[in-house]
Amino acid sequence: MKRKLNLLPFIIVAIIFFALNAYVLSGLGTINQSTWLSPIFWVFIVGLTFALLYAIQQMRIQGMNRFFQIISHAFLIIFAAELVFAFFLLLGDIYRLLLGLSTNFQPEGFHILGRSNYWVDFAFVMFCLTIALFAYGITQGKYAYRVIKHTLYFDDLPASFDGFTLTQISDVHAGSFTNSKAVQKGIDMINAQKSDLFVFTGDLVNNASSEIAPYIGHFSQIKAPFGQFSVLGNHDYGDYIKWPTEADKIQNLNQLKAYHKELGFKLLLDEHVELHKNGEKIILAGIENWGIGFGERGDLNKALQNTNVDDFKILLSHDPSHWDAQVKNYPSKIQLSLAGHTHGMQFGIEAFGIKWSPVKYRYKHWAGIKTENGRYLNVNRGFGFLGFSGRIGIWPEITVIELKKK
Structure with missing residues (x-):
């Protein structure tokens, strides 16, 4: 009927x-x-x-x-x-x-x-x-890249990593780009930061892995002494378009993972790596997308398996709702989490002491630094754009974070 x-x-x-x-x-x-x-x-x-x-x-x-x-x-x-x-x-x-x-x-x-x-x-x-x-x-606004810098202080940061810097971008959404020269300007700004570490927190494409292919030559230019690392976002799984078969959808995801490698990004899929300096280390972990309403795929326990409670940990997790749901109260302290996903809705006001975007009615914390329970979260406003082909008031962001020991 x-x-x-x-x-x-x-x-x-x-x-x-x-x-x-x-x-x-x-x-x-x-x-x-x-x-x-x-x-x-x-x-x-x-x-x-x-x-x-x-x-x-x-x-x-x-x-x-x-x-x-x-x-x-x-x-x-x-x-x-x-x-x-x-x-x-x-x-x-x-x-x-x-x-x-x-x-x-x-x-x-x-x-x-x-x-x-x-x-x-x-x-x-x-x-x-x-x-x-x-x-x-x-x-103009959608390519008006801004470098936003934060200095964060930690009691338990290994001394060798005092002054360590990382650059974060998120939400590239390569399928939305129409101006390769403007994108190159953003890449040049990333490399100009000369950070120790580069991280990308998900959503490389809108739907299909092929969207990043024209820009491999751009993003593969990004280099950092301690490496380039990435995670997947909700759009990377191809959930928002209809595929001829399930096998085609799986192949698309596998191709996207291969493109991460071609870009020079080490894709962290519920796993971690150790970054060593002068005999000391910090943990860099990354999980598959975990977001309320956007697929809870990631396994934090698996990502931190064989790490110690007193290790200094940085987590890459695309959706900031994961931090509220699991990370900020996780038994093994995760000192810094890096997310994206919200784009700041690409529309809002951040001036004259005002910080507002309609996305605040969906996410408790949608941009910038938040601290709670002795742990930090940074939500990047996104490098690209999706849906609305523009940005007003919430500009595309390149985040630079310096770690300092108290």
């Missing part, structure tokens, strides 16, 4: 979408009262909406394509700008209503032409700035 489609959610979304656009049009009508404004506005909005629906249908058949990216990004930009415009327009309307009521203004006299042109003009300026901001994020 065919399941009956529930149209109510679609009807509710359509009504809200129509109401938003009608409200935006009322504000634009305050600025420009041309009779042509309304039909042009609705033709554009309806046309863009149907183009998006068609693009989604084609994507389901053909997979991700350029047409879908262009239409979806155009829709996202316009929709975000409309929300900003409507927000400031609403503030002005509420102020006028309250002002009218406080001066015995009759509600039936409240009409659109009573709006302050200055306030509507301000809302329109914010509308235009939103479009400009998204345009920058798409054309």
